[in-house]
Amino acid sequence: MLAVEDPATGQRITDVPDCGPAEVDKAVRAAAAASPAWRATDRRAALMSCAVVVEEAAPVLAPVLTEEQGKPLREAEAEFAGAAARFRYFAGVRPGSRVAGDGPVAALTPWNFPVQLAVAMLAPAFAAGNTVVLKPSPRTPLTTLHLGRMLAEVLPPGVLTVLTGQDPLGELLIAHPGIRQVAFTGSAETGKRMAATPEWRQLALELGGNDPAIVLPGTDPAAIAERLFWSAFANCGQIGVAVERIYAVGPVYDGVVEALAAVATEVVVGDGRTPGTQIGPVNNRPRHDRVTGLTDEARASGARIVTGGPLDGPGYFFAPAILAEAHDGMRVVTEEQFGPVLPVVRCSTVDEAVGLANATAPGLCGSVWGLDEEHAAEVAARLVCGTVRVNEHRADEPFAGSRWSASRAGLRA
Template identity: 55%
Template sequence: MRRDGAGGPPPGGRFAVLDPATGEAFGEAPDQGARDVDAAVARAHDAWRSWRADPAARAAALLAAADAVEAAGADLAPLLTREQGKPLTESYAEIARTAARLRHFAAAAPEPRAITDGRPVRSELRWRSLGPVAAVVPWNFPLQLASAKFAPALAAGNTVVLKPSPYTPLATRLLGSVLSSVLPEGVLTVVTGRDPLGALLASHPGVRHVTFTGSAATGRAVAAGAAGGLARVTLELGGNDAAILLDDVDVERIADRLFRAAFRNCGQVCMAVKRVYAPRRLYPRVVEALAERAKAAVVGPGLDPGTELGPVNNAAQLARVERYTGRALADGARAAAGGHRLDRPGYFHAPTVLADVPPGSPVVVEEQFGPVLPVLPYGSLDEAVEAANGTRFGLGGSVWGTDEDRAEEVAGRLECGTAWINHHAELSLAQPFAGVKESGVGVAGGPWGLYGNLSPFVVHRLRPDPS
């Protein structure tokens, strides 16, 4: 199925890719449009016919793909750091996670099973792939989030058209080239470009499943576009995770762990800690401990050895962080650490810990997605839980305290998809990952992610008459 090719950038155009550590262009990528999407989906559909037919061959190809990704790590990691900004060690970790996910899903095969209900009918449940899958990926974890979409989709027998963010297309293009050396032609195609490329892909009539990670606003638009062809959608959207500290928490013991849960990848993590609620009695100590850790953090280009926090990825996101921080300070908040952009080239912002923040401030109720952490006091535990649940998001949350049974009881009251005790944002490849409220639709991870890329197919047979 094709469009008429209208709309989008002219064929053959290119766009610049910036290094967030300098703000300067260092590369470029194809600015593709509707004709390119048509061609990619057509190739995916053609490849699907044979790719879906041989589970053993698929598993072998995914294992080979994992090996190829690892072998290309020395090329992928510096490129990822240049365009995304994260420290080089984190880029290598992202590549390792990508390879691990390919191996995990290579071993995940849906099995048929019999269904009986006492009637003289034998029913067998089987599973069928869907067809071409559109994977639209953001800029914070370009390779890891891409593999979270294409690994289960490919393992299920689907083919994939992958569109990275225009802020981080280069490492994904290189990844696509690496994978094309071991996967059949058309099984995985990377398309790059600026708006409206993602919308063109998500609404393409030949796509049978759209899997998207990004903001809730864009997720709504993706779902509306996919609805035209009644394609299945999986939406992994924003988060505003709260960490509740109980009154028995050992502040000094958990401060470093809590800081890293909030500021990893410069705070640009959907399931990062984005708000901390501390008992009023411990509030000054919590603010001080987190502020000291923020002041000690080494901020610099991701390629520099020793860098702990890189830059914010792009100018628009840095402006958002500055706007939320400035609004909070204007409304009476205090910057216990940071509170400002750093005076250097690139998109650097000081690691910021905010105290005395008005509870309704945008930096509290919205997803700031940057190196800024508001810390708020609470009186009663009921008050803390109500505040933690008081946003439109519901991705994750955590509870921190010495009595872990009590912490787990409190965690059970959080309105979110995942809750952690005394840590945050750590996931197993085997577990489901989902959100409630405006944090998403559908489930990723583990067998749930695999079956989300499959359609049930039931075969009924009459049993022989025993007479």
């Protein structure tokens, strides 16, 4: 069995099945057997039924999501609402012949948005006529397992199976010869390893990011501080499309640092089940230790921790940290932190800021902030990212990545 942990306490919640080769083979065979009839079915009613299931599950399962992931309850509830809306959207999509289903899909999801990212794979796969074997992260398997059982009640047998477990479960699933397509959201390192597996037929990846935000001269830091802060620290900074580094140009630098720190000091960090909590714990001990290590390393290299850092007590709590005098030689800048720490880099010119923003391998999202939106848009056009916005960063979907942050390819059988 696989233990599920509460990040707010560090204590075990319960256990879920730790599946292995026999369970993988059974699930894939069931998905393959269900595939022809599912492709021939009018699936719109089934997707609408899935939307209803997600909505009705929210009052019961949102607290479970908060317990195993750590996010505040209101964010967990919003995740369910977004997932239901996604099922409804794809219920209205009529896929053309080029995207018709072609056998079972292996869907591997991360721990930061277990419900939202699972449905982001399930809804289009179902709409296209695919059956799915879904493997959630071993950090957050509980909500997905419960939801999967509820969805299976409104779907034909074999259309959806949820397998929980730790490594090498994912490798076993994607290497199974019955799997025709793979959808994965996670780190670039894992994505590279997956791309070396010759058995895959078709591959879609959403990999890590290290999103830059450029603040132009003349910007009023107080006017953008709240939006910029939450673009970095929502879900405790554990979002692939979060702002992870800021390049502040010229005299605006000190004001940006001060304004962000002012917001950070007022934010309520605590158990996601406690009313009023705005930021919950980091999801797991390895992530907490990584964020702490990157912060300590940056301080040793000359960065100044204006506010924030690890908190005492049980659980994996870390107050949002603003790092001043960060520079591109620090790993906290050049690597994805995926946690509640934000380095602010001082730049002399816009050209310098653009060059530094483009210097890392990921290319998920980026943003430019400034009073003159036309000029900001010109600067934004120079960023090498899949999605770039002006005076906002995390907005409504869709978004796309580039370079190491996204890939879609057909691989040899």
